[in-house]
Amino acid sequence: MNDSYVDKVLIVEGKSDKIKVKKIVKEPVEIICTNGTISFTKLDELIEFLEDKDVYILVDADKAGEKLRKRFKREFPDAEHLYIDRMYREVATAPVHHLATVLLGANIDVHSEYLEMG
16 A cells, blocks of 8 residues: 555456556556455455545456455445446456546546547
């Protein structure tokens, strides 16, 4: 987690998700990668770190992603859940224009060229 203060945090599953989303996002957003699962210790650290931040959850549209999403709904009831279209299944394989639209819909500033790619 970053030392510099950001008020928006986006939680994704994999490293490839993080890399893809990071290039689309224009504003300072902390992107946390769970690597598909999260330990109780890591979850406790996150709860403390995310206390005063806007939290967004962007996970894959598959069974593992839904399981992770359920856990985050319990632990972070105020988090905003972002959904990719089920036809893309994974954040990493979703087209950049689709991801940009999803992020923009959550008031996360994105580089406009990714919106134009659709």
